[in-house]
Amino acid sequence: MKKIGIFYGSTSGVTEEIAEKIMEEIGEEACDLYSMEEDFDDADDLLKYDYLLLGCSTWGAGEVQNDWREPLFDMEVEKPDFSGKTIALFGAGDCTGHGKHFVGALGTLHDQFKALGAKLVGAVSTAGYSFEASTSIREGKFVGLPLDEVNESEKTEQRIADWLELLKADFPALAAL
Template identity: 40%
Template sequence: LQDDWYDFLDGIETLDLKDKTIALFGCGDQSMSDTFCNAVGTIYHRLQKTGATFYGAFEAGDYTFDKSTAFINGKFIGLLIDDVNEPEKTENRLNHWVELLQSEYIVTQ
């Protein structure tokens, strides 16, 4: 996490977000393959107790990493962008994620 996130996340578990929907995204560097986008995973885990509903789990098939706390049950818990090593994939990943979010939202409404 960046330093400015710690104060924001401190005590976030006490919020009641049960009627809120959340879609997480983050930027990272896959060359740090044992911690790729761990901050997104940290935020997700801290928000778990709030009752929020999460959308936008993203397939990890074309990523190269060893470990990530944002990788849960075979998918990333949101969109992860590596504009350092794979900038050519960013636009397609983003477009696919937006379509995914739209379809998930429509299905639940």
């Protein structure tokens, strides 16, 4: 079974913890975990995998987390080919304090990897999230899994479980979960 590459960018450790939780759920033998800050060199790291879970929290006003900035810029210039790759996105945000730009980073990653040829899966209903605005909604759904450890940490575990269930349709390594 092909391994899943989990790559995350996290400033205060929230998305990192989520990434570790996801790895635990999937099983360590079925995935490799990369910190964008410590383990990422270039797009070839991503391209080793046909199945990717990419985590990115949102900072500034709807911006991607710092460790994703340069990689995204480089990929925009170099245009590596992600056709044949299946990608699902997750990331932390704050629907109250930053509810006007809720999890904006997910939309940025979505658009960029889609433009590079990837198949983006794992869109999540906006139902149950309270926020003012988000640039991460396409066709009425979040493009990935938003998690809010500031206001709704009690919902995180179930949200991850529901999302992994949803991903089974596109990630063969998850079918046995």
